[in-house]
Amino acid sequence: MTEQKQAVQPQACPKCGAPPDVRKAGANRVWVQCAKFGANGNCNVICSPQPTRKEAVAVWNRLK
Ligand SMILES: [Zn+2]
Numbered sequence: 001m002t003e004q005k006q007a008v009q010p011q012a013c014p015k016c017g018a019p020p021d022v023r024k025a026g027a028n029r030v031w032v033q034c035a036k037f038g039a040n041g042n043c044n045v046i047c048s049p050q051p052t053r054k055e056a057v058a059v060w061n062r063l064k
Pocket of ligand 1: 013017035036044045
């Protein structure tokens with residue numbers, strides 16, 4: 001894959017393949033969780049909050 005200047009897109013959930021859900025709280029807490037996380041399903045994949053969307057997506061994309 002080539003590196004692009006566009007925003008990095010989060011991958012599908014590494015555990016169940018559901019679409020990722022980018023969440024935000026306040027000005028500098030962004031994280032990605034599985035669309036089936038918690039009450040929305042039965043998946044528990046979530047990444048720790050990061051100061052920016054870019055970093056949150058990077059952390060999410062490293063989850064296995
Ligand atoms: Zn999932």
